[in-house]
Amino acid sequence: MTTDDVQRWAAFAAAPGGGNPAGVVLDARGWSDARMLAVAAEVGYAETAFVTDPGTLTVRYFSPVAEVPFCGHATVATAVALAVRQGPGDLVFRTPVGPVTIVTREADGVVTASFTSVEPRVDDLADDVLDELLGVLGVTRADVDPAHPPRAAYAGNVHPVVVLRDATTFDAFTFDPAALRTLMDREGWSGTVTVLHPRGAAADAPPEYEARNLFPVGVLTEDPATGSAAAATGAYLRALGLVAPPARVRVHQGRHVGRPGVLLVDVPASGGVTVTGTATPIDGD
Numbered sequence: 491m492t493t494d495d496v497q498r499w500a501a502f503a504a505a506p507g508g509g510n511p512a513g514v515v516l517d518a519r520g521w522s523d524a525r526m527l528a529v530a531a532e533v534g535y536a537e538t539a540f541v542t543d544p545g546t547l548t549v550r551y552f553s554p555v556a557e558v559p560f561c562g563h564a565t566v567a568t569a570v571a572l573a574v575r576q577g578p579g580d581l582v583f584r585t586p587v588g589p590v591t592i593v594t595r596e597a598d599g600v601v602t603a604s605f606t607s608v609e610p611r612v613d614d615l616a617d618d619v620l621d622e623l624l625g626v627l628g629v630t631r632a633d634v635d636p637a638h639p640p641r642a643a644y645a646g647n648v649h650p651v652v653v654l655r656d657a658t659t660f661d662a663f664t665f666d667p668a669a670l671r672t673l674m675d676r677e678g679w680s681g682t683v684t685v686l687h688p689r690g691a692a693a694d695a696p697p698e699y700e701a702r703n704l705f706p707v708g709v710l711t712e713d714p715a716t717g718s719a720a721a722a723t724g725a726y727l728r729a730l731g732l733v734a735p736p737a738r739v740r741v742h743q744g745r746h747v748g749r750p751g752v753l754l755v756d757v758p759a760s761g762g763v764t765v766t767g768t769a770t771p772i773d774g775d
Contacts, residue, residue, distance in 0.1 A: 496533055499567035502715035502751035502767035508744055509751045510715035511772060512564040513538030514571050518550075526552050536705060536713055539564035548584040554708040559680055560587045560646030562605065562717015562765055569594050569603035570769035587646045591762075604756075604766040605717065607645035610725030615640050615650060619677060623650060626669050627685070633659050635688065638732065645721035645763055647681030649703075653688065660687040660700070661746070667706035674706075681705075684719045689742065697733060699723065701743040714744035715751035717765045724755040724763035735759040 496513045503509030513533040518526065518540035530538040530552035537558060542548050549568060551561040569581055573594035578601060581592040592605045615623075620640055624630060629652075634640060638653030654660045663685070670683065682703035689698040701723070703716040713719075720741050727733045739755040756764040 496529060496538065497571055498533070498535075498772040499571060499769040500749075500772050501563035501566040501570075501717070501769040502743075502753050503770055504742075504744070504750040504752045508714070508749045509767075509770070510563040510713060510744070510749065511535045512561070512567040512769075514564065514568045515540045516568070516571060516575070517544050518542045519544065523557070526550065527555075527557070530554055531708075534708070536707065536710055537561040537564045539568045541568065543584075546584055547581060550586065554710075557586075558647065560585055560590070560608075560718050562646070562719070562721060563715050563767075565590065565592065565605050566603045566717055566765075566767050567769040569605070570601045573601045573603070585646075590646075600768060602766055602768050604764050606764045607718070607721040607725075607762040609761065610643065610645040610722065610763060612644070612726055612729035613642045615642050619673075622673060623652065623683070626673060627652070627663050627665050629654065629659060629663055638686070638688070639730070641726055641730070642679075643684075643722035643726040643729075645725050646718045647722070648677075648679050649681040649684045649719045649722040650677075650679060651684045651686065651723065651726045653686045653699075655687075657687055660685065660702070665704060665711075667711050670704060671706045681722070682713050682716050682719050684716070684723060686723065696738040696740050697727075698740045698742065700745070701741050702746055703743060712747050714747050714749035715753060715767070716743065717753065717767070720753040720755050720765045721763040724757040724765075728757050728763075733757055
């Protein structure tokens with residue numbers, strides 16, 4: 491199976507070598523599910539995006555082991571790749587979770603893409619499921635920030651959100667990928683498990699969080715930068731009254747896997763949450 495048609499981009503990079511790699515196929519017309527899955531597996535990134543109908547901008551996303559409903563960083567990478575090819579502007583991707591609006595802009599030679607999620611929702615986590623999740627992470631309810639109760643947030647994928655109060659605990663926790671994957675599959679969590687820690691910010695500065703997004707699939711365990719989780723985080727903060735919309739939140743992610751990134755999250759009073767980032771080509775693509 492050849493990957494000659496695949497472009498490789500790193501989305502949300504805070505510095506060279508950072509961000510989350512994504513494969514992008516701008517013309518996958520006529521490709522079977524089996525072919526897309528095989529290419530995604532060969533590429534080996536967390537996700538590869540396939541434009542299965544360039545005319546309508548129909549996009550599908552595959553991890554190395556399965557199709558996923560939506561992928562934020564691959565959406566940003568695909569939008570930037572299209573902007574480089576045909577110029578910046580407004581786009582609508584037709585995705586398995588519904589239409590996703592993207593705005594691409596260029597300034598000083600840098601292209602950014604801002605996608606607005608589908609309508610989000612935030613649900614409670616059952617006590618037994620939460621206790622099982624915390625046990626897999628090796629933490630307890632006492633480690634959870636009391637101002638940020640755990641929830642399951644959806645903005646294209648379901649992401650359980652756990653906010654830890656202590657930076658040392660946040661940096662040090664480890665988990666069994668197989669046990670977490672079993673729990674995620676059972677609960678239908680198609681995205682990542684989102685673990686956050688609030689970062690200090692000046693009074694007049696946007697709120698900031700550091701994120702670790704757990705995504706055990708193949709040889710991967712943690713995602714460097716997760717756009718759908720960032721959108722879900724914005725929805726979570728709004729639903730719990732932890733930000734006053736319209737608000738911008740800065741999410742730092744990837745330090746723990748050596749690929750630092752920054753995601754800008756704009757939270758309106760209602761409707762979809764907007765996530766903004768850049769993408770840069772990998773290996774000369």
